[in-house]
Amino acid sequence: SQQGEEDPQALSIQEGENATMNCSYKTSINNLQWYRQNSGRGLVHLILIRSNEREKHSGRLRVTLDTSKKSSSLLITASRAADTASYFCATALDNYGQNFVFGPGTRLSVLP
């Protein structure tokens, strides 16, 4: 089953620009997480936002959560070529946070 939906599916920007990716989900959640995946590699956890939080920052990352709209956004500021990757949102369908469902992902290309 697919819980999250991301848009855009692919995004191409120049180095130094900001990149915004959006995620929507269907059921109620305790938290929403964002992960990055470099081509054909494992996923790396970026940031977790809890359902009672509206915004969270980590370095160049800013995540927002709107539980009334069941949506989240990930903003990467001052992008770098090294940010080129696929970005996935993930939510848990169970109370233990183990039954993860990932959104379809956004493929970000940052051009030098």
Place this chain on the structure above:
Amino acid sequence: DTEVTQTPKHLVMGMTNKKSLKCEQHMGHRAMYWYKQKAKKPPELMFVYSYEKLSINESVPSRFSPECPNSSLLNLHLHALQPEDSALYLCASSQPPRGSYNEQFFGPGTRLTVL
């Protein structure tokens, strides 16, 4: 040690072969996961082990057989696979359940090709 390791990195097998994928972590995590990921798709959860017991099985065909011999190791035994099973198989681990705030740590994956 904050790594999840997976072996082998690449595996090519015929439909009649039996092979195993291995995953190891030494972070003291008590939940371990297998995911399957097709090209340009998100990872899909296959199995979850919590405290070495199978807690989630997402209706995976019996040709995939998971095993958790101890808290650090997770295996995925493969038998009589189909070409459509070709994918990247990802292992992950997380802390014991504590509410639902569990970040998952992923290995680099095993790229499986079934001929």
